[in-house]
Amino acid sequence: MTLHHSPRIGVLAIQGDYAAHAAALSEAGAEPVEVRLPRQLGSLDGIILPGGESTTILRFLEKDNFFASLREFCLKKPVFGTCAGSILLAREVRNPAQQSLAALDCVAERNAYGRQIDSSIVTVEAALPGGPLEMVFIRAPRLVELGPTVEVLARRDNDPVLVRQGTVLAATFHPELSADRRIHKYFVESVVSA
Amino acid sequence: MTKSNGTHAPATSTATSLRLKVGLAEMLKGGVIMDVMNVEQARIAEEAGACSVMALERVPAMIRAEGGVARMAKPSLIKQIIQAVSIPVMAKARIGHFAEAQILQELGVDFIDESEVLTPADEAHHIDKHAFTTPFVCGARNLGEALRRIAEGAAMIRTKGEAGTGDVVHAVQHMRQIVREMRALTVLSEQELYAAAKEHQAPYELVRIVAQTGKLPVPNFSAGGIATPADAALMMQLGAEAIFVGSGIFMKERATPLDVENNPAERAEAVSRAKAIVQATTHFNDPKILAEVSEQVTGTMKGLAAAAIEEKDQLQTRGW
Numbered sequence: 001m002t003l004h005h006s007p008r009i010g011v012l013a014i015q016g017d018y019a020a021h022a023a024a025l026s027e028a029g030a031e032p033v034e035v036r037l038p039r040q041l042g043s044l045d046g047i048i049l050p051g052g053e054s055t056t057i058l059r060f061l062e063k064d065n066f067f068a069s070l071r072e073f074c075l076k077k078p079v080f081g082t083c084a085g086s087i088l089l090a091r092e093v094r095n096p097a098q099q100s101l102a103a104l105d106c107v108a109e110r111n112a113y114g115r116q117i118d119s120s121i122v123t124v125e126a127a128l129p130g131g132p133l134e135m136v137f138i139r140a141p142r143l144v145e146l147g148p149t150v151e152v153l154a155r156r157d158n159d160p161v162l163v164r165q166g167t168v169l170a171a172t173f174h175p176e177l178s179a180d181r182r183i184h185k186y187f188v189e190s191v192v193s194a
Numbered sequence: 195m196t197k198s199n200g201t202h203a204p205a206t207s208t209a210t211s212l213r214l215k216v217g218l219a220e221m222l223k224g225g226v227i228m229d230v231m232n233v234e235q236a237r238i239a240e241e242a243g244a245c246s247v248m249a250l251e252r253v254p255a256m257i258r259a260e261g262g263v264a265r266m267a268k269p270s271l272i273k274q275i276i277q278a279v280s281i282p283v284m285a286k287a288r289i290g291h292f293a294e295a296q297i298l299q300e301l302g303v304d305f306i307d308e309s310e311v312l313t314p315a316d317e318a319h320h321i322d323k324h325a326f327t328t329p330f331v332c333g334a335r336n337l338g339e340a341l342r343r344i345a346e347g348a349a350m351i352r353t354k355g356e357a358g359t360g361d362v363v364h365a366v367q368h369m370r371q372i373v374r375e376m377r378a379l380t381v382l383s384e385q386e387l388y389a390a391a392k393e394h395q396a397p398y399e400l401v402r403i404v405a406q407t408g409k410l411p412v413p414n415f416s417a418g419g420i421a422t423p424a425d426a427a428l429m430m431q432l433g434a435e436a437i438f439v440g441s442g443i444f445m446k447e448r449a450t451p452l453d454v455e456n457n458p459a460e461r462a463e464a465v466s467r468a469k470a471i472v473q474a475t476t477h478f479n480d481p482k483i484l485a486e487v488s489e490q491v492t493g494t495m496k497g498l499a500a501a502a503i504e505e506k507d508q509l510q511t512r513g514w
Contacts, residue, residue: 014476015245017220036476051221052245053281059243059469060476083221096280110280116304117327119214138217139282139304177217 007045007191010035012070014060016052016084020176021184028184030191036060038069046078046167046191049085051138051174054110057084058099067099074103078167078194080187086170087141104168105147106160112142126154126162128182135161135173143172167194208324215329215349218282218304219413222246222350222436226426226472227415229253229440232271233278234455235464239443242468246282246305248438249275254311254358254509255441255495259449264312266294272301284331289513290316292325299328305350306330308343310512311357311440318514323347333417335368335510337375337404341396343513344412351410353434354510355418358441360497362425364510365418369432372414379405418510421495423474423488430478437475443468445495463493 009025011018013034022032025048033044041047047070049057061067073079074089081089081104090108093100100108113119119138126133133154143160146152154162161172162183167190175183225245230236231253239247249272257264266287276283282304287294289308294315298306306328308321323330324347331350334340340351353372355365375394379401382390387405391398403411416429417438426437444464446452452460470487477483505511 013224015224015243017223019223020220036480052223053221053225055240055281056225056243056245056472059472115276115302116214116218116282116329117299117302119218121210121213136213136217138214138221174217177213177220 006031007188008033008043009188009191010041010044010047012047012049012057012085014052015056016050017174017176018050018052020174021048021050021082024176024181024184025188028181028188030188038064038066041069041073044073044077046080046187046194047073048187049079049081049088050176051083051085054084054087054093055098057088067101071101071103074101074168078169078187078191079103080169080171082171082174082176083138083140086143086172089168089170090143091147104163104165104170105150106143106163107145109142109144111139113137113140115139122156124154124156124161128153128186130182133162133175133182134178134180135171135175136177137173140172143170211324211327212347212349216412218329219331219350222282222415223413224476225436226475227284227436227438228443228468229438230275231444231451232455233274235444236275236279238454238461238465239468240279240281242465243472244281244468245436246284247275247279248284248286248307248440249303250286253441253445253451255360255445255498256358256449256451257311258358258498258507258509264288266291266298266312269297269301272298272303276302286312287321288312289314290319290321292321295321295326295328295330299326303328308332308348310354310509314512320346320514323349331415333510333513334372335513336394337372337379338394338396339513340372340410340414341394341400341404344400344410345397348412350413350415352415352417352438354513355416355420356500356503357418357509358498359419359500359503360421360442360445360495361500362419362421362428363500365416365420365425365429366432368510369416369429369434372410373433376404376408376410380408419500420471421497423470423484423491426471426474427478427484430475437471439471442495443471447496448498466490466492467494
């Protein structure tokens with residue numbers, strides 16, 4: 001099905017850089033919708049789980065059946081998780097272990113590159129047209145033990161940092177903090193063609 | 195594969211470094227940063243949904259009541275708290291005390307608060323924050339003070355209230371002032387911005403950015419005197435992008451903390467306050483949820499009316 005309007009894409013607005021994602025979605029041709037309650041999921045064509053603190057976001061998902069509603073949504077409609085969002089999507093979380101949506105067949109290791117002083121900006125090749133991508137890593141997780149159907153779209157050294165499995169897209173970095181909108185456009189296109 | 199051992203930072207340009215610093219501040223938006231004095235409080239904060247904790251030996255209410263020189267927390271305490279939680283850990287350095295900041299960076303804290311709550315170490319100069327890899331947050335009472343701190347390299351501003359009082363009145367006053375001063379700049383002509391920079395005692399380039407965007411070039415959080423879920427919602431509605439809560443979670447009376455280690459009822463009270471303020475900060479625009487979470491709080495710090503504090507005893511006037 002092709003949408004005949006600009007897609008309405010939710011941004012989970014519990015905590016984190018949801019405003020940066022909303023601005024990036026607007027620039028990529030979608031209508032962003034801030035989502036703080038499970039009932040707001042109903043009218044959306046897709047959703048972004050932003051960067052922030054995954055432990056904080058989980059505290060909110062535990063209430064009012066939000067966790068189950070969001071999991072159901074992620075299995076039906078396109079979802080894009082960045083950094084903390086990719087942790088929420090993983091099958092399993094380590095360092096420490098915590099609950100996750102299990103929408104993406106991989107294990108997320110939190111704070112895998114160290115603390116804030118180890119955060120970095122790198123530019124690497126990705127499987128997107130238009131040349132290398134700038135990637136902003138902030139207290140980033142590492143995705144390991146990827147399942148056979150998870151496609152790696154970019155790596156930093158050997159680590160997968162941009163992956164896709166069906167309609168689930170995940171980045172361990174923050175495309176919303178770069179000026180390059182290719183990844184958000186790629187996600188919006190996947191929502192339109194879903 | 196390269197792997198950092200966490201004891202040194204890769205060489206980066208100032209612009210890249212600033213983007214990473216502001217990037218972490220962006221990740222804290224919509225959240226609550228809680229003052230904690232021990233591992234148990236840090237765990238309660240994380241469990242309640244705090245997006246970060248501030249490790250310190252005495253919260254502002256105790257510093258105010260007990261007096262003495264307030265310094266950086268001891269490294270062993272900071273290390274214990276870093277070990278105990280997975281969320282970012284902040285710690286305070288005295289104004290101008292760049293050696294304390296060097297130690298905090300070496301310990302691996304994620305954000306350094308150059309704070310007026312501690313006793314200032316330099317009455318003229320703040321820390322040159324560009325010289326550090328670790329991001330800094332600084333307090334401000336007006337736009338000029340905020341822009342001077344940003345010029346020195348601060349990656350986050352927190353508008354000052356009167357710390358340690360549980361009285362939100364000065365947090366409101368200063369947030370309103372900064373928002374009003376920013377709005378006033380947006381209607382000035384290009385030619386008028388030079389004189390505006392002079393009036394605010396702030397760099398012209400930063401004044402120009404505010405005039406164009408109507409907001410600070412770094413995130414603006416609120417701190418000082420926030421004690422209830424309603425206080426947090428008030429500050430968010432006035433324009434704060436996140437909330438610092440100091441004495442409001444773990445203090446009982448002016449200089450007495452709740453005993454979260456040995457007294458289950460007092461622990462439960464701290465947990466109820468922490469959870470409710472976290473919920474209120476996210477749902478700051480939803481009065482129905484604010485009413486629900488306010489009802490769940492089992493007690494609030496007694497507090498000290500800010501109007502009863504003489505100007506010479508105010509913490510907020512520190513910083514230049």
